[in-house]
Amino acid sequence: xxxxxxxxxxxxxxxxxxxxxxxxxxxxxxxxxxxxxxxxxxxxxxxxxxxxxxxxxxxxxxxxxxxxxxxxxxxxxxxxxxxxxxxxxxxxxxxxxxxxxxxxxxxxxxxxxxxxxxxxxxxxxxxxxxxxxxxxxxxxxxxxxxxxxxxxxxxxxxxxxxxxxxxxxxxxxxxxxxxxxxxxxxxxxxxxxxxxxxxxxxxxxxxxxxxxxxxxxxxxxxxxxxxxxxxxxxxxxxxxxxxxxxxxxxxxxxxxxxxxxxxxxxxxxxxxxxxxxxxxxxxxxxxxxxxxxxxxxxxxxxxxxxxxxxxxxxxxxxxxxxxxxxxxxxxxxxxxxxxxxxxxxxxxxxxxxxxxxxxxxxxxxxxxxxxxxxxxxxxxxxxxxxxxxxxxxxxxxxxxxxxxxxxxxxxxxxxxxxxxxxxxxxxxxxxxxxxxxxxxxxxxxxxxxxxxxxxxxxxxxxxxxxxxxxxxxxxxxxxxxxxxxxxxxxxxxxxxxxxx
Amino acid sequence: xxxxxxxxxxxxxxxxxxxxxxxxxxxxxxxxxxxxxxxxxxxxxxxxxxxxxxxxxxxxxxxxxxxxxxxxxxxxxxxxxxxxxxxxxxxxxxxxxxxxxxxxxxxxxxxxxxxxxxxxxxxxxxxxxxxxxxxxxxxxxxxxxxxxxxxxxxxxxxxxxxxxxxxxxxxxxxxxxxxxxxxxxxxxxxxxxxxxxxxxxxxxxxxxxxxxxxxxxxxxxxxxxxxxxxxxxxxxxxxxxxxxxxxxxxxxxxxxxxxxxxxxxxxxxxxxxxxxxxxxxxxxxxxxxxxxxxxxxxxxxxxxxxxxxxxxxxxxxxxxxxxxxxxx
Numbered sequence: 001x002x003x004x005x006x007x008x009x010x011x012x013x014x015x016x017x018x019x020x021x022x023x024x025x026x027x028x029x030x031x032x033x034x035x036x037x038x039x040x041x042x043x044x045x046x047x048x049x050x051x052x053x054x055x056x057x058x059x060x061x062x063x064x065x066x067x068x069x070x071x072x073x074x075x076x077x078x079x080x081x082x083x084x085x086x087x088x089x090x091x092x093x094x095x096x097x098x099x100x101x102x103x104x105x106x107x108x109x110x111x112x113x114x115x116x117x118x119x120x121x122x123x124x125x126x127x128x129x130x131x132x133x134x135x136x137x138x139x140x141x142x143x144x145x146x147x148x149x150x151x152x153x154x155x156x157x158x159x160x161x162x163x164x165x166x167x168x169x170x171x172x173x174x175x176x177x178x179x180x181x182x183x184x185x186x187x188x189x190x191x192x193x194x195x196x197x198x199x200x201x202x203x204x205x206x207x208x209x210x211x212x213x214x215x216x217x218x219x220x221x222x223x224x225x226x227x228x229x230x231x232x233x234x235x236x237x238x239x240x241x242x243x244x245x246x247x248x249x250x251x252x253x254x255x256x257x258x259x260x261x262x263x264x265x266x267x268x269x270x271x272x273x274x275x276x277x278x279x280x281x282x283x284x285x286x287x288x289x290x291x292x293x294x295x296x297x298x299x300x301x302x303x304x305x306x307x308x309x310x311x312x313x314x315x316x317x318x319x320x321x322x323x324x325x326x327x328x329x330x331x332x333x334x335x336x337x338x339x340x341x342x343x344x345x346x347x348x349x350x351x352x353x354x355x356x357x358x359x360x361x362x363x364x365x366x367x368x369x370x371x372x373x374x375x376x377x378x379x380x381x382x383x384x385x386x387x388x389x390x391x392x393x394x395x396x397x398x399x400x401x402x403x404x405x406x407x408x409x410x411x412x413x414x415x416x417x418x419x420x421x422x423x424x425x426x427x428x429x430x431x432x433x434x435x436x437x438x439x440x441x442x443x444x445x446x447x448x449x450x451x452x453x454x455x456x457x458x459x460x461x462x463x464x465x466x467x468x469x470x471x472x473x474x475x476x477x478x479x480x481x482x483x484x485x486x487x488x489x490x491x492x493x494x495x496x497x498x499x500x
Numbered sequence: 501x502x503x504x505x506x507x508x509x510x511x512x513x514x515x516x517x518x519x520x521x522x523x524x525x526x527x528x529x530x531x532x533x534x535x536x537x538x539x540x541x542x543x544x545x546x547x548x549x550x551x552x553x554x555x556x557x558x559x560x561x562x563x564x565x566x567x568x569x570x571x572x573x574x575x576x577x578x579x580x581x582x583x584x585x586x587x588x589x590x591x592x593x594x595x596x597x598x599x600x601x602x603x604x605x606x607x608x609x610x611x612x613x614x615x616x617x618x619x620x621x622x623x624x625x626x627x628x629x630x631x632x633x634x635x636x637x638x639x640x641x642x643x644x645x646x647x648x649x650x651x652x653x654x655x656x657x658x659x660x661x662x663x664x665x666x667x668x669x670x671x672x673x674x675x676x677x678x679x680x681x682x683x684x685x686x687x688x689x690x691x692x693x694x695x696x697x698x699x700x701x702x703x704x705x706x707x708x709x710x711x712x713x714x715x716x717x718x719x720x721x722x723x724x725x726x727x728x729x730x731x732x733x734x735x736x737x738x739x740x741x742x743x744x745x746x747x748x749x750x751x752x753x754x755x756x757x758x759x760x761x762x763x764x765x766x767x768x769x770x771x772x773x774x775x776x777x778x779x780x781x782x783x784x785x786x787x788x789x790x791x792x793x794x795x796x797x798x799x800x801x802x803x804x805x806x807x808x809x810x811x812x813x814x815x816x817x818x819x820x821x822x823x824x825x826x827x828x
Contacts, residue, residue: 003603003676014672014679015665019631021690025700030707031635034551056662057592064589067582081510107539107647111558114642114654118635127661130638134658137651138581141535144517145582148534152512159518165543175546181557182547447547454544474518488513496510 012053017046020123032121038184041249045122048244051236054131063138066226070142073222078149087215088283089154089493090484093346095220096156097277098208099147100345101173104164106140108177109133112192116185125244128237132193135230142226146219154489156346156481159474163345166460167473168394168451169273169337170345171401175448176270180263182444187259189241195263198238199304201231202296203271207278207286214284246311253312258440264316265433268325269400275330276337279359280351288362293326318433324409327363331371336405338378339390342477343469347484350378370412387483393452393465398427399434399445406430422446523571535580537571539647560645563712565771565778570646572774576766577759584655587759588662591752598748599669607745608673615743616674622734622804623746624671624685625695629726630664632702633657636718643711652763656719659760663753670749694803697796704792712771716782717789719764724820725793727757728813729801737805761820768824783826790817 006014023031035042076082086092110133117129151157164170180191196204209224211217245252275289287295305315316322334348341348351359356375359367381388394403408414418429422442429435438445454460460472469475479488515521516529519538545557555562560570567573579587602608608616637657644650668682675681689695701722708714731753738746747754772779794810801810821827 006677015668019664023703026703026707055665060585060588060592063585067585118638118642141581144534161519161538165541178546182549444547449544449546
């Protein structure tokens with residue numbers, strides 16, 4: 001008798017979904033203890049629709065093929081010193097931000113999905129999370145390997161792991177993922193699986209990878225292509241999670257909405273660094289931050305939220321503020337790093353005249369009016385040999401941990417300040433969005449390890465800021481940072497290229 | 501005669517990342533080293549987990565075992581993701597060709613009804629044991645400390661999902677894709693006396709909180725005994741009783757077990773050598789879980805094989821324990 005053909009859904013059910021069972025001897029609640037405390041109601045895990053139905057044998061096969069090709073490119077890249085093919089050595093600074101600020105997030109994503117991949121009571125959801133966990137481990141490791149060659153020839157990569165745990169601006173991405181991992185398993189899925197992977201990944205991952213493509217970085221762009229099919233799986237998981245939660249119980253809707261509001265705001269803050277990377281750090285531009293925001297958030301995100309409206313989900317709170325911010329944040333951020341360029345782990349510089357013109361063209365409403373004059377002033381000072389570095393340490397927002405660099409969006413000459421008092425202490429914020437997040441969970445956010453506070457409290461060595469930078473951060477002042485002009489990176493590049 | 505292509509040589513500024521250099525000196529590093537050592541965040545966490553406020557997000561105190569350096573758990577296979585998936589893909593390719601050969605030649609015919617029933621009763625229910633092993637290794641991967649051991653636990657966890665799926669496929673080959681064999685095997689797992697000790701023990705492992713204790717229970721004790729009983733002794737019994745073709749379908753598990761045992765034994769050796777306290781702790785865990793596992797597996801071993809089978813499996817495990825430096 002010929003065996004009957006199984007359709008893929010039935011096959012996956014038999015091979016995977018049917019592996020779990022009803023406990024008789026131990027308390028199942030004790031085996032899956034974290035499902036209740038967030039207030040999410042799951043009435044029936046069996047209603048979970050598997051976002052992809054990949055068995056392990058197929059996973060090994062596909063992924064091994066991808067790895068084989070990827071590592072062949074890495075080997076060729078190193079053998080041919082292909083770092084010499086990048087458009088301009090300034091580009092490499094975008095990679096330094098990526099390795100110090102983003103790759104460690106892939107690691108945290110692995111840890112977070114391993115946690116949900118163990119803790120969810122439904123086997124379908126668990127296995128999907130497990131696959132994302134191992135993919136995320138892949139991403140951090142392949143990124144390290146992709147940048148390993150750059151580390152051999154440029155400064156600023158070598159202490160990425162040490163720096164990620166300590167450096168002031170890196171606490172922004174670190175605390176973002178710490179926040180998600182410290183949350184319950186369902187909030188983690190809405191924060192990372194849905195908000196981050198499904199909506200915001202196009203504004204983080206894609207700009208870096210497109211930047212690599214436009215700037216002759218074969219190693220990083222090949223990683224990007226190789227990770228694309230993983231990312232596609234992650235996006236389907238993010239979408240399934242939100243639909244599943246909303247369909248399970250109507251009481252879940254307001255909880256999920258609150259998380260969407262929180263994580264879109266937090267996400268938009270995190271993306272500030274991407275905005276400045278796109279507008280200022282890529283010698284060959286991909287598109288402006290404003291254009292990217294319009295395509296990937298306003299158009300794609302808008303369509304998604306229209307689709308979610310039938311569940312009672314609204315656009316994230318402060319979407320109107322975020323819309324105004326696209327005109328400003330990249331300029332405000334790069335100026336902050338330029339003026340704190342001695343405390344960054346990468347080089348900063350004044351945009352070239354051509355680049356200033358490009359910014360004027362891309363930001364007709366704001367650049368000439370508010371930001372170009374600053375760069376003209378910086379140029380004058382530099383010409384006089386007075387390249388400006390501020391001595392002050394910035395005040396940080398307690399929630400997003402970004403220096404208070406943002407302005408009121410309706411008055412870009414006025415820095416935005418908000419504050420809340422909790423248990424007799426006053427906490428400061430960069431925006432209404434960050435203040436709201438704090439006010440909703442003050443007991444969580446009072447724990448924030450704010451790098452500037454920690455320096456002032458003497459927890460990061462000292463006594464001078466210079467000591468903190470060298471001894472606590474492991475930065476080589478003047479080699480890893482300060483202006484690109486005249487840096488060892490700059491000098492070596494000229495030597496390799498045989499130009500004076 | 502050899503030809504030599506002239507390439508531009510550029511002197512690198514450094515050989516590897518600073519944390520790798522601090523551990524291994526200023527020389528080119530391996531991909532395993534760069535992908536593994538000090539990758540996990542260690543300090544200055546921002547918030548305590550809501551689900552475990554007494555701990556930091558990454559915290560070595562989630563087990564009673566104490567290590568000076570959690571990166572002492574070097575994987576003898578040097579698996580980072582790329583090396584891991586490529587190794588498993590090779591094994592998968594062999595397994596795939598075995599499964600298609602078995603199906604194409606319809607080797608099930610040669611097994612006879614009794615032998616098929618035997619396999620459904622003793623082999624297929626193990627897919628639920630493998631599912632438990634998936635959960636327990638994921639637990640260690642998410643609760644453990646240091647990439648060296650947590651990545652290996654993740655690979656183990658994913659392997660076990662793969663093995664559970666292979667076992668399920670054997671069931672589907674036997675029942676012609678109806679799912680009846682899987683249902684029957686699950687009924688044994690849920691209700692039959694010979695499996696209840698194992699099921700109870702599996703459930704107990706999933707409520708065990710100390711992740712290293714769980715590693716000992718699952719990956720050393722339970723796997724050690726079950727793999728010897730099933731993929732060694734029962735495999736021999738099948739071969740002697742006309743079921744040698746089943747070995748084609750379980751070759752993956754046998755190869756996998758060899759590979760994984762190398763890692764587990766290396767982990768134990770390092771943990772034991774660290775301190776007398778660790779050794780005492782590990783011996784306590786092994787003694788406790790071994791007693792439970794033997795009690796749980798004995799009815800199965802006796803019916804599936806014979807009265808001596810359990811002792812043989814225990815002897816094989818004890819040999820490994822001694823080699824790891826335990827109980828001496």
